[in-house]
Amino acid sequence: MTHPQLLQRFGNITDRRPHGTGYGGRMSTYVLRDSETGEDYEFSYADIVTEGFRTVHVGERVRFLIDPDHPGVAVYVIRLDLPDVEAHY
16 A cells, blocks of 8 residues: 555645755755645755756646655655746757
């Protein structure tokens, strides 16, 4: 049986806190709100699953997992609203 906290969740980015607010004060912290429960979770850029530059923008939709060992922390954050690459070239 799958642990309920390891099921994928969906939400939106609600805030980006500047450098120095992350784990150990070394990196930026992002906040997302679970679309189903309304709970907020924090994560760092290192938790974003992507190739290249890791970033998200306030308002973006994401898929994520909840870290069962760290309440209030999201892990394996995947962007669902990827920008159109052609618009940048």
